Amino acid sequence: MVARNNERTSMVGGGYYNQNSSLQALVAEECGGLVSPDECQGGSITLADYGCSEGSNSVLMLRRAIESCPEDASITIVFNDTPANDYNSLSATMDRLLREPDKKNPRKIYPLMAPQSYYQQVVPDDFVDIGFxxxxxxxIARLQPAGGNLLPSDADISAEVLADILHFLRTRYRELRSGGLLLLSFPVDGELSLKCAYPSIFQCLTDLAVEKVISKEAASKFRLPFHFRTPEEISQALQAVKGEFEVVEHFDRDVTHPAFLQFQSTFADSPSGTPDAKALDAYCKAISGGFTAIIGNTVVDTARLFRGASSSTETSSAEEIRSRMAEKLQQRLRKSDFWRTSLGNKYVFLKLRKI
Ligand SMILES: C[S@@+](CC[C@H](N)C(=O)[O-])C[C@H]1O[C@@H](n2cnc3c(N)ncnc32)[C@H](O)[C@@H]1O
Structure with missing residues (x-):
């Protein structure tokens, strides 16, 4: 069996992901709202967020869930991500956002960190009441250049994404108490997508290679590290775990990027139907920041894997690669007509109960 435990994915830290993930924030908040008071009874409740990154969206989500818990409850929260995540930033975010509302929130909150890939067990058996x-x-684990064992480009991606999600679900099955809930949301295949920005991403990587920030090989070998599952791929996974999890809720929602809505509102009433330059600049900056936050480290890892012959590509620091990427991507988006297409993602929302 393929090892997934050494996954080292991470978002760009230092507050960058927190500041550039407004699309994900909408989804996280909705997910937190799917917990009802009758589902979190008792004096001691354990919540876990798997893949929490720097935590600002995680806290938004958990606050919603905590509102449903009894006022005299003690709440333990496990914040999980890979060892490569920025835990200093997560800790500062938790401190700022989780403790601040304590004055109004009578519940005792005990945050814990679990820095391991969620493809391995990160807490003991029967530990978690509600996982998110x-x-x-x-x-996808084998699309991460830092993890080793990269998926060949001609491999069957459907089989791989099924293996990933089953591994995740079966590991959570052990960690959840009987009757415990798992609330999941992730982007899936749909008409509303981020695809209109993809050509600019690949052009920006070519620009980085021309300027010797990364090697030509890195630019040409780069792959987006995620896969948007089809409804069939999701049904197949749920079918495979039907003896372990009952599906309580399962729905899709189109979530438009807030930056797109903001941008569109600036010229919705304009007779010419064209955006003004300042609004377009701000939109390109927001989308470039969002992509750099999520795939900036994948670009760095790809550059490390395919260093190339030029000595200057060997010396580009991670920081330099990410900042030049943000700059070049913004320029490429600005030159393109991506702004004409709605940008966002279809997300699936799943509420599963451990049988
Ligand atoms: C796009 S961020 C989402 C962060 C946050 N949940 C949100 O909604 O904004 C994806 C996160 O999943 C984490 N991740 C990916 N693979 C992981 C794994 N195998 N184990 C733990 N975390 C993982 C990444 O490091 C990253 O922080």
């Missing part, structure tokens, strides 16, 4: 994972399960 948002905007993470479309990351």
């Amino acid at each position: 994972s948002t905007a993470s399960l479309h990351w």
Whole structure:
């Protein structure tokens, strides 16, 4: 069996992901709202967020869930991500956002961190009452250049994404108490997507190679590290775990990027139907920041894997690669007509109960 435990995916830290993930924030908040008071009874409740990154969206989601818990409850929260995540930033975010509302929130909160891949067990058996994972399960372990064992480009992706999700679900099955809930949301295949920006991403990588920030080989070998599952791929996974999990809720929702809505509102009433330059600049900056936050480290890892012959590509720091990527991507988006297409994602929402 393929090892997935050494997964080292991470978002760009130092507050960058927190500041550039407004699309994911909408999804996380909705996911937190799917917990009802009758589903979190008792004096001691354990919540876990799998793939929490720097935590601002995680806290938004968990706050919603905590509102449904009894006021005299003690709540333990496990924040999980890979060892490569920025835990200093997560800790600062938790401190700022989780403790701040304590004055109004009478519940005692005990945050814990679990820095391991969620493809392995991260807490003991029967430990978790409600587990969450948002905007993470479309990351495919063997599309991560830092993990080793990269998936060949002609491999059957459907088989791989099924193996990933079953591994995740069966590991969570052990961690959840009987009757415990798993709330999952991740982007799936749909008409509303981020695809209109993809050509600019690949052009930006070519620009980075021309300027010797990364090697030509890295630019040509780069692959997007995620896969948007089809409805069939999701049904197949749920079918495979039907003896372990009951499906309580399963629905899709189109979530338009807030930056697109904001941008569109600036010229909705304009007779010419064209955006003004400032609004377009701001939109390109927001989308470039969002992509750099999520795939900036994948670009760095690809650059490390395919260093190339030029000595300057060997010396580009991670910081330099990410900042030049943000700059070049913004320029490429600005030159393209991606702004004419709605940008966002279809997300699936799943509420599963351990049988
Ligand atoms: C796009 S971020 C989503 C963060 C947050 N849940 C949100 O909704 O904004 C995806 C997160 O999943 C994490 N991740 C990916 N694979 C993982 C794994 N195998 N184990 C733990 N975390 C993982 C990444 O490191 C990243 O922080």
